[in-house]
Amino acid sequence: MKISPQHFPPEVKKPQAADSPKVKNQSAQAPTENVSGAMKAEAGRQRMLSWFARVGISPAMQSSDPKKQKHALERRKHILETQKASNLQAVLNIALNVTINEQTSDNLDPDWFFAFSSMAEEIYSPPMQELWGKIFAVEVARPGSFSLRTLQLLKTLTHRDAKVFNKAVNIASRRNNDAVPRILVGYHRRKGLFSLFRKPVPEQINLSTVGLSYPDLLSLQEMKLIYASEIESGEYAEGQEVSWRCNNDLMTLTCKSSGVALVYYKFTSVGSELYKLVPKSQNEAYLNQLKLVLNEVFNIR
Template sequence: MKITSQHFSPEVKKPQETEEQTVKVTAESPAAEKAASNAVKTDASRQRMLSWFARVGISPSMMSPDPKKQKHALERRKQILETQKASNLQAVLNIALNVTINEQTSDNLDPDWFFAFSTMAEEIYSPPMQELWGKIFAVEVARPGSFSLRTLQLLKTLTHRDAQVFNKAVNVASRRNNDAVPRILVGYHKRKGLLSLLRRPVPEQINLANVGLSYPDLLSLQEMKLIYTSEIESAEYDEGQQVTWRCVNENISLTSKTSGVALVYYKFTSVGSELYKLVTKSPNEAYLTSIKSVLGEVFNVS
């Protein structure tokens, strides 16, 4: 039976909410909403956890006390993992088949290199990294010996985020003519003389963080052994000496205004130099503007 106000006797009235009770309810409403929001977030996080572990054949209740069911669950997990590895290799192959390499050779691919490559590539799950491995295989087939197993072993430890950091370094790297080793030019060093004490000080290096390559990025690249751990100075240039660097698709011609000037740069390691060839490059205009401005103090830049 539905209770209405008619069921109350005239002497009995509905209890009235006090002001204090009203304030309490109002105050508790945001807390209740927050609790509900947290519950939704927790449930979403839980679903993500379940989803990731499902990819490797694991669920909260898979290990049954029944030996037969347990064996079936383990066999199913093994099948899921093997299927995923085969899928990874297929993705790498499909990418390699669509890579065009102009230079060809009659040399055969080293079987030891290939089987080591396939063992590592089957555990590459990220599509961007699979693309990189596909390019490596295509280049190695066309030009055997381009990538060492040491490079592959290091590459296997890199994540997609690591590759993004490396890509930033590649976009500010330059190479001299006929030099396969890239370098990140950061400025110059000049022998101090008496006249330099009377001149206005000028910045000798650019701040790479201002052009997108932060100090933590440099540390990461050094830890990954893609660039050397310290800055390096070139040999000193004589007055009028010229050198040309190519940064992505732009040539930078430097002619020394005076003697005793050396370029300062970060040098790529041999592994970093091999991977440099694979990365799709795009010019960093902010970097080009900054490095030309700094080097323009001691070089004629064209």
């Protein structure tokens, strides 16, 4: 008897049609996932090898032969010394291209220079090398501009730290003839009887809404670039004027009533020295919010 398709029961035929593609898909997918995982693992391994190669370390150095070990160590020392020399060369090249208008005839302190060079040779990030090059150019033109304490702190900063500091610089203001920058955040008004009937207004801006988050502030405080707590100015008298410059924006504040003090974060001496070197750009969102808050107690022009 010839067997034809209609001799198979429907319930037997359907599972074969439905199940076979699933089995194929699962068997085809597993090798793909394994290959992808292996490729990622190998890529990570190559990155590790690449970084350690920069300091002269590789798995091939593991040898029981004393001559090979000595050769590997000498090669590593050569790589490190070459890299340090390359770092100093990069700093020098940057310094040579910095133009300083004001210069004095004072000589550079030899102790400062050799301390500078020993620290600068271990600066590997190009953005940080640029900062160190600018420092050297300014110090040669005006000896005494940067203390060794500032250099020691700067050596611990990473490129990421510098980017956080740049955020603070972009919203920092200075008064006329005052070299210390401050981040104005609002005001404090001495409470009086009539203040009970005033509509509540925000007395401070939220810095996180303009690019400087609370973790950023904590980081700047830990790095000793700004002081750890907010500071209040002295109270202003009614009609008293004070001018602040935030990058290219000059604000003249005239106090509407007495008993008002500005609230700000103050840069430390180290932060003030580094402030002079960091490129600045206007943060319009910060200025708009600050003026909106201060307008409650100051006339602004």
